[in-house]
Amino acid sequence: MEEHSRIAPGLTGRRLRLRAMRWEDADALLRCWSHPESAYWLGIRPLTSREDAEELIRLLLEMERGEESLRWSIELSGGEVIGSCGYNNWQLQGAFRGEVGCELSPAFRGRGYMREALALALCYGFEEMGLNRxxxxxxxxxxxxxxLLASLGFRREGTLRxxxxxxxxxxxVDLYALLRREWRDYITLEREGS
Incomplete structure (x- = not known):
């Protein structure tokens, strides 16, 4: 197996960076994926071992190589991995639509890290991948x-029963969506506010 992903580009923010998932991230991601609250919101059983985390990393990297998903490890400037985020899937032909997902270790919640990480992923999706939605x-x-989603400009469109x-x-599940034109307006407002 390869050590690093072929597709996920590095994206750098103010306090963190998104980078390709690596095998050595397994322990850090296990802390996130094994937490009962994280697992509940993700709709999965909590992972219980490093081997479980390695298997999920293997699956995510395999899906990435097949261009079915794109997942980054979220790394603080000091090198600590605190979660992951990315595109669970996308459809560029015709729909120009993608779906984001994310999870963060509980110790790092409430500090704006996921907002920063998702903003980087959204910029990449709209500007590099050409997504419209x-x-x-x-x-x-x-x-x-x-x-969190509302703070990034997403609108709740309804509940999928x-x-x-x-x-x-x-x-x-509640479905939220953000359009490219709404993102442009959001970025303009963010820049004017800073």
């Missing part, structure tokens, strides 16, 4: 994620 799904009770099958049964 980016969607995100979150559990209706995940108020923190809903606020029993949309996701999880270890605890069928689960509703």
């Amino acid at each position: 980016v969607e995100a799904q979150c559990h209706p009770a995940n108020l923190r994620s809903g606020r 029993e949309y996701r099958h999880t270890p605890s049964g069928f689960q509703d």
Whole structure:
């Protein structure tokens, strides 16, 4: 197996960078993916071992090589990996649409890191991939994620009833979306505000 992804470009923000996922990220990502709250919002069983994390990294890298998804490790400026984010899927022909997903280790929540990481991913999606629409799904009770998405300009479009099958049964998800023209307006406002 390859050590690094072939596709995920490095993206640098003010306090963090998005970089290709690596095998050595397994322990850090396990801390994120094994947390019961993270697993619940993601609709998965909490991972329980480094081998579980390595298997998920292998799957994500395999999907990336097949251009089915694009996932970055979120790394602080000191080199610590605190989560991941990226495009779960996209469709460039005809729809020009993608779907983002993210998770952050609980110890780093509430500090604006995920907002910064998703802003980098959104810039890449709209400016480099040529997306016109980016969607995100979150559990209706995940108020923190809903606020995060709204802070980036996403609009809640509705609830997809029993949309996701999880270890605890069928689960509703709220669908959020952001259009390229809305992102341009958002970026303009952000720049004028700083």
